[in-house]
Amino acid sequence: MRKQNLILIFILTLMPTLSGCGIIDYFYLPPGEDTAQELFEAGNDAMREKNYVAAASYYSKLKEDHPFSPNALAAELALADAYFLDEEWAAAVETYKDFENMHPRHEAIPYVLHKIGIANMKLYPSIDRATQPVQDAYSYFQRLVETYPDTEYAKDAANKMVEARAMLAKHELYVGDFYFRMGQYASALSRYREVETNYRDVPEAYDYAVNQSKIAFIKHREKRSSQKQEKREGSWKEMFDWL
Known part of the structure; x- marks a missing residue:
């Protein structure tokens, strides 16, 4: 009995020490928050597994909870990459832009400009x-080519600039053709001439615009002539009706 009492006294004596060591906290307090390193590694694991939504969540939490962590800068760029790979283009553009604004001299800026251009397209x-x-997109590709011509992204950016110019020219032709089909030849002519003037570097679009401009001009003159004739005939009819 005496032995049991001594054991009990010994345990009671150790209780403050055990509590101070964190054993009580371990069992009764909620777990601590993830560290920046843990969040960063979790995000990287999610990226490798192509779970981009989860990756974005980890990187966002790291940025918010540990903004001064050594991993915070890498997480900013990784977050933009996660949005890009998940085809969340608008979010990717804004996040890459944020990175550029915050770190304009960072070595990854050519990469960032390239990604912004692609996401915009x-x-x-x-x-x-x-x-x-x-x-x-064209503006970002142009900046990349002019500012970082020797980077690995410059050549592709130059090709993308050509592609963007073709897209812009084709849009003008699309609108011009729409007006042409609606019989609004003056508006169609304006669009075709826009391509003639500003998109000589897109040969296929330029040649089409030159040809359509001629047709639209003739159609426009014919329509105006017809309208004038109708107006004259209408005036004579009104006069005879009055008589």
């Missing part, structure tokens, strides 16, 4: 939509 779904994303 992806935001242009079809020829009948507004061309602002394509114009933005």
